[in-house]
Amino acid sequence: MHCLAASVQPDAGNKDFIEGLNPNGLKVVQAVAELSLAAAQVDDKFQFERHGYFVADMVSHAAGQSAFNRVET
Numbered sequence: 001m002h003c004l005a006a007s008v009q010p011d012a013g014n015k016d017f018i019e020g021l022n023p024n025g026l027k028v029v030q031a032v033a034e035l036s037l038a039a040a041q042v043d044d045k046f047q048f049e050r051h052g053y054f055v056a057d058m059v060s061h062a063a064g065q066s067a068f069n070r071v072e073t
Contacts (some may be wrong), residue, residue, distance in 0.1 A: 027072075037066055 021045070044056045046068070053071040060067035 005025075033066070035066075038064070040066065 033048075040046070040056045040061065041060050042056050042061055046054050046056075048068075049055055051070075054068040055071055057067035057069050
């Protein structure tokens with residue numbers, strides 16, 4: 001898994017922060033999950049075994065359309 005930002009301060013020195021983003025940082029995957037995850041609320045946190053920790057997305061997660069973001073630690 002790649003970190004989204006390639007630099008600690010991507011906008012330092014009047015640089016455009018978009019140029020500092022890792023183009024491989026966003027990965028969208030289709031997956032099969034336990035049915036109870038359909039009831040997840042925004043910002044709920046989960047551990048998906050053998051895959052890491054995830055949080056329900058604040059923008060894209062909605063009823064019938066689950067979206068989880070991997071938490072980098």
